[in-house]
Amino acid sequence: MKIRRPRLPRTRTGQRRLVQAVMAGCVLALLPATWLYVSTADRLRTTADAPRTDVAIVFGAGLWDGEPSPYLAHRLDAAAKLYRAGRIKVVLVTGDNSRKEYDEPDAMRAYLRKHGVPDARIVSDYAGFDTWDSCVRARKIFGVDRAVLISQGFHIRRAVALCQAAGVASYGVGVAAKHDVTWYYGGTREMFAAGKAALDAVFHPDPRFLGPKEPGVTRALAAGR
Numbered sequence: 585m586k587i588r589r590p591r592l593p594r595t596r597t598g599q600r601r602l603v604q605a606v607m608a609g610c611v612l613a614l615l616p617a618t619w620l621y622v623s624t625a626d627r628l629r630t631t632a633d634a635p636r637t638d639v640a641i642v643f644g645a646g647l648w649d650g651e652p653s654p655y656l657a658h659r660l661d662a663a664a665k666l667y668r669a670g671r672i673k674v675v676l677v678t679g680d681n682s683r684k685e686y687d688e689p690d691a692m693r694a695y696l697r698k699h700g701v702p703d704a705r706i707v708s709d710y711a712g713f714d715t716w717d718s719c720v721r722a723r724k725i726f727g728v729d730r731a732v733l734i735s736q737g738f739h740i741r742r743a744v745a746l747c748q749a750a751g752v753a754s755y756g757v758g759v760a761a762k763h764d765v766t767w768y769y770g771g772t773r774e775m776f777a778a779g780k781a782a783l784d785a786v787f788h789p790d791p792r793f794l795g796p797k798e799p800g801v802t803r804a805l806a807a808g809r
Contacts, residue, residue, distance in 0.1 A: 617778040624744045628756050629732070631665050635755055638805055639731040640672040641722055643743060644679025644688035644712060652695050658759045659734045660692060664699040666757075672732060674705050674804040676722060678712030688712075704807040707800035715743050716784040717791035719750035724794065726801045728752055736761045738774050742781050749785035 629635070642663050645656035652660060666672045675696060679688025689708035696706055707726065712718035722728040730753040733743045737758035747754040 617775060619782060620741045620745050620778050623748070624741045624756065627744050627748075627754065628740065628758060631662050631669070631671075631757055631759075634666060634671055634732050634757050636671050637730050637732055637755075638673045639676055639722075639728050639801060640666055640674070640734055641676045641678060641718065641728070641731045641747070641752075642692060642734045643715060643718055643739070644677075644692065645736070647686065647688060647691055650691060652691055655736060655761060656688075656692065657695065658761060659736070660695050661699065662734050662757055662759045664696055664701050666732065666734075667701050667705065674707060674801055675701060676707045676709060676726060676728065676731070676801060678709035678718040678722070680713055681710035682713065705804050707804050711791070711793040711795070713792050715739075716746050716750070716781070716789070717793075719743070719747040719752060720788075720791050721794070722747065723751045725796075725798050727797070728801060730754075732757060734759065742774060742777060746781055746784060749788070 640663050642659050645659060646653040647656070648654075660677075663672070663675045667675065677689045677692035677696070679692060681687045681689055687710075689710050689712075693703070693706045693708055697703055709718065709721055709726065711721060722731065729751065731747065733740065733747060733754050733756045735743050735756070735758065737760070740756040740758035744754045744756040
């Protein structure tokens, strides 16, 4: 069976229209990523100049043999540093616990405890299945309306834009990461994830799991008073 190659237009008009269509497609593909950069331009900080706020949100980034992956550990290190510096009071760890043998939030909690964050100041969100779900649940379930977000640089803009869209006034701290295969994969993935992020910000879909409101953040804040 022979596969026919697509025929290119032979007339100048047809060729011009093809070029215009390709260019329009490229522009449309880049619009979501452009939106992320423009909408978060003034909301990125470092651990040294992050605004003082009650809550920091740390997004899950995978486990290795039940322990935080190096990428996740870097995020948690930044959260612990902000806590020790007095810039935050509570850490909301949000991640995947969709199956019994995989529990990101508890692994994140254990890591933070080892690095000086009291257990009473850590709140776990077990249904942070993706960035949008984590942002919506932070607002609707845990009552967070302002937070510092912590993630790698290639992800932090999307996290800030989505939490802003979900009603959480956000500033992002992008932690450094080694430019390895995972980093390049993450950066490439963000180009495609930007499209979904734009749709989430416009249509506000319900999270995979919402559930009842939880007083964890309120209790954690009260514990230190």
